[in-house]
Amino acid sequence: xxxxxxxxxxxxxxxxxxxxxxxxxxxxxxxxxxxxxxxxxxxxxxxxxxxxxxxxxxxxxxxxxxxxxxxxxxxxxxxxxxxxxxxxxxxxxxxxxxxxxxxxxxxxxxxxxxxxxxxxxxxxxxxxxxxxxxxxxxxxxxxxxxxxxxxxxxxxxxxxxxxxxxxxxxxxxxxxxxxxxxxxxxxxxxxxxxxxxxxxxxxxxxxxxxxxxxxxxxxxxxxxxxxxxxxxxxxxxxxxxxxxxxxxxxxxxxxxxxxxxxxxxxxxxxxxxxxxxxxxxxxxxxxxx
Amino acid sequence: xxxxxxxxxxxxxxxxxxxxxxxxxxxxxxxxxxxxxxxxxxxxxxxxxxxxxxxxxxxxxxxxxxxxxxxxxxxxxxxxxxxxxxxxxxxxxxxxxxxxxxxxxxxxxxxxxxxxxxxxxxxxxxxxxxxxxxxxxxxxxxxxxxxxxxxxxxxxxxxxxxxxxxxxxxxxxxxxxxxxxxxxxxxxxxxxxxxxxxxxxxxxxxxxxxxxxxxxxxxxxxxxxxxxxxxxxxxxxxxxxxxxxxxxxxxxxxxxxxxxxxxxxxxxxxxxxxxxxxxxxxxxxxxxxxxxxxxxxxxxxxxxxxxxxxxxxxxxxxxxxxxxxxxxxxxxxxxxxxxxxxxxxxxxxxxxxxxxxxxxxxxxxxxxxxxxxxxxxxxxxxxxxxxxxxxxxxxxxxxxxxxxxxxxxxxxxxx
Numbered sequence: 001x002x003x004x005x006x007x008x009x010x011x012x013x014x015x016x017x018x019x020x021x022x023x024x025x026x027x028x029x030x031x032x033x034x035x036x037x038x039x040x041x042x043x044x045x046x047x048x049x050x051x052x053x054x055x056x057x058x059x060x061x062x063x064x065x066x067x068x069x070x071x072x073x074x075x076x077x078x079x080x081x082x083x084x085x086x087x088x089x090x091x092x093x094x095x096x097x098x099x100x101x102x103x104x105x106x107x108x109x110x111x112x113x114x115x116x117x118x119x120x121x122x123x124x125x126x127x128x129x130x131x132x133x134x135x136x137x138x139x140x141x142x143x144x145x146x147x148x149x150x151x152x153x154x155x156x157x158x159x160x161x162x163x164x165x166x167x168x169x170x171x172x173x174x175x176x177x178x179x180x181x182x183x184x185x186x187x188x189x190x191x192x193x194x195x196x197x198x199x200x201x202x203x204x205x206x207x208x209x210x211x212x213x214x215x216x217x218x219x220x221x222x223x224x225x226x227x228x229x230x231x232x233x234x235x236x237x238x239x240x241x242x243x244x245x246x247x248x249x250x251x252x253x254x255x256x257x258x259x260x261x262x263x264x265x266x267x268x269x270x271x272x273x274x275x276x277x278x279x280x281x282x283x284x285x286x287x288x289x
Numbered sequence: 290x291x292x293x294x295x296x297x298x299x300x301x302x303x304x305x306x307x308x309x310x311x312x313x314x315x316x317x318x319x320x321x322x323x324x325x326x327x328x329x330x331x332x333x334x335x336x337x338x339x340x341x342x343x344x345x346x347x348x349x350x351x352x353x354x355x356x357x358x359x360x361x362x363x364x365x366x367x368x369x370x371x372x373x374x375x376x377x378x379x380x381x382x383x384x385x386x387x388x389x390x391x392x393x394x395x396x397x398x399x400x401x402x403x404x405x406x407x408x409x410x411x412x413x414x415x416x417x418x419x420x421x422x423x424x425x426x427x428x429x430x431x432x433x434x435x436x437x438x439x440x441x442x443x444x445x446x447x448x449x450x451x452x453x454x455x456x457x458x459x460x461x462x463x464x465x466x467x468x469x470x471x472x473x474x475x476x477x478x479x480x481x482x483x484x485x486x487x488x489x490x491x492x493x494x495x496x497x498x499x500x501x502x503x504x505x506x507x508x509x510x511x512x513x514x515x516x517x518x519x520x521x522x523x524x525x526x527x528x529x530x531x532x533x534x535x536x537x538x539x540x541x542x543x544x545x546x547x548x549x550x551x552x553x554x555x556x557x558x559x560x561x562x563x564x565x566x567x568x569x570x571x572x573x574x575x576x577x578x579x580x581x582x583x584x585x586x587x588x589x590x591x592x593x594x595x596x597x598x599x600x601x602x603x604x605x606x607x608x609x610x611x612x613x614x615x616x617x618x619x620x621x622x623x624x625x626x627x628x629x630x631x632x633x634x635x636x637x638x639x640x641x642x643x644x645x646x647x648x649x650x651x652x653x654x655x656x657x658x659x660x661x662x663x664x665x666x667x668x669x670x671x672x673x674x675x676x677x678x679x680x681x682x683x684x685x686x687x688x689x690x691x692x693x694x695x696x697x698x699x700x701x702x703x704x
Binding site: 004008009011012015018105114115116117118119120121126127128135137139140208209210211212213214215216218219249250254255258259260261262263 | 478498500502503535541562563564565686
C-alpha cells in the first residue's frame, strides 16, 4: 500500500508541474495587468494547434515557433481589444476575455475541424523510468524540467532585471511609473504577449498527453483557475505550491476515491479560501481591495 | 384640453401606423394562408456542441442533414427545418428539450449521446407526447426498466454489446480491470460486463469510476499497471477514451493487455492516432467492409462527398434516426407523434444492414446486427482502423433473442 501511495504522490507531483505550467501565464497576466483572463485556455489550445500545423514542415522548431505565434496573437488582441478596457469596470474585461475565448474556440473548430488530431511525443522522449515503486514517463519529466526552467527564468526576469522592475512597479502604481517617463502601454502589451506565449508553451507540451480538440481549452482553464486561486492571484510561489498540492490531491483521490477526483480540487479551493481568502500566498493589493 | 399628440385626430402617429399594419395584414391574409400550408416541419436535434462528446455531436448533425437531403429537404411537401440545440448536461439538455417542444413546436426530437442526458429528457417527451428518437445512448435501462412509450433507441444497449465481444476477450484471460465514466452509461457498462465475467469464472481485479471529461488518466493507469489484468474494460468515450489510449501508450501499456469498451466511435481512435489505438470493440456500423449494406454504402458515399472524410458510427446513427422519423412522417402523412410511434412499432427497415432492422413494439429498441471490430495491427489509412472480426449475432434468426425477450427486458409502457 505504501508503495502505491508513494507512486501516486510522485505521479501527482509530476502532474502538478503540468498544472503549474498551465497556470503561470494566467498568473502573470493577472498579477501584472489585473486582468482575469478567461481566454487563457484558448491560447493554450492555439499552442497545440499551431504546433500541429507547423510540425510537418518545421519538425522540432514547431515547439519553439508555435508559442511565439501564440504570443503574437496575444499581442494583437491586447493592442486591439484589451487596451481600451484598462482602468474601466473589471467586469468589462471579464466579458471581453470570455467573448474572445468563445470566438477563438469556434475559429479553431472552423479551421482545424471538430475532430481530434493525433499528436505523439517525440521518439526521443518516449518510454519511462521505473525506480522502486515510482514510475515517471520521460516525456512528463521533460515537461517538469521545462516548467522549472520557465519559472526560474521568469522569476529572474521579474526580480533581477530593469524591465522586471518596471513591470512590477507598473502593476502596482501605473500612474507613478508613467510620470517617470516610461511607456507603460508597451510594457503591458509585452506582458500580455509573454503570458499568452507561456500558455502556448503549455499547450504544445500537453498535446502529446491529452486530446488535441477545440474544447481542450476547457480542460485547461478550470485547473488553471483553481491553481491560481488557491495559490493567491498573481503569486508565482503560490501557483507552484498550489499546483503541486492539486496534483497530489487528484492523484491520491484517484487511488482511494476516483469518482471524486475532479471534485477534490474544488473542495481544496473552497477549504483554502475559507481559511485564507486571498489564497496561500496572495498579498493584499490596493487596486483590488 | 391639452393633448400631447400632433396629428390632431386624438390618436398618436404610432397607433395610426400600427393600425395600418394590421389593416395590411388583412389584405395579404390569403397569401399568409398559402404560405402556412408550406410551413416547415421542425425536427429538434439534441447533440453536444462542446465537451468530451463534441465531435460525435458534429458528425451526428452532419448525418441527420444527409438524411434530410436524401428526402430532397422536404416531407409531405413541406420543407424540413432541423433545429440543433446543445446537449451538455442532464439539466441543460432537459431545458433545451422543453424549448424545442414548447417554443419551437417540433414534430419530433432526435439525438442524445450521453445516457444521462437521455434519461433526463425521456420524461419530458412522455409528458408532451412527443416522439424522441434516441440516436446515441447505450445505458441498458433506456429500453429496459426505464423505457418510455415515446422513446425509441437506435444505439445498442450495453447488455447486448457485452455478449458480442466477450468470447474474444475471455481468450485473453480471467483478470479484468474496469475503468468507467461515473454516470449512467459507464456504471451500467460495468454492471453488465461484470455479470458476464463473474458468471463465467473470471474475476474483477479493479474497478474505478472516472468523472466524465477526465483529461489525465495517469493515476488510473498506475493502478491498472500494478494490478496486471488480462483485460481492461473501459466505459469511456469521446475525448476520455482518446486520453486513455494516449496515456496507455505513454506508459507502455498499448497492446500489453486486451482492451475493450461497450461501444466505440471511430473519431476517438482517429484522434489517438495509429500508434496509440488498439483493442476489440462492439461497433454499430462501419463505413467500409464486408457488412456494409447498400443504403449504408450510399450514405457513406454521400457523406464523404460532402465532408471530405468518411462518416464515423455516430454519423450513421443520426442519419438512420432522421431517416426513420421522416419515413414515419411520410408514410403516416402525419406529424402526430402517436401515429409516428404506431408506425415505427410495426415497420421493418430493409437494406440498412445484413438483416432487416426494426424497433420492437414492447421496448422500442432497434434490433439490428452489430459488428465485432478489432483495431488493425498495422494502420495505413487515416480513417480505416478496423478489421471486422464477425457480426453479432452470427445468424439473423438469433437476432431477437440476442436483445432479450420481453420478460428479461422488464419494460412496461405507461398507459
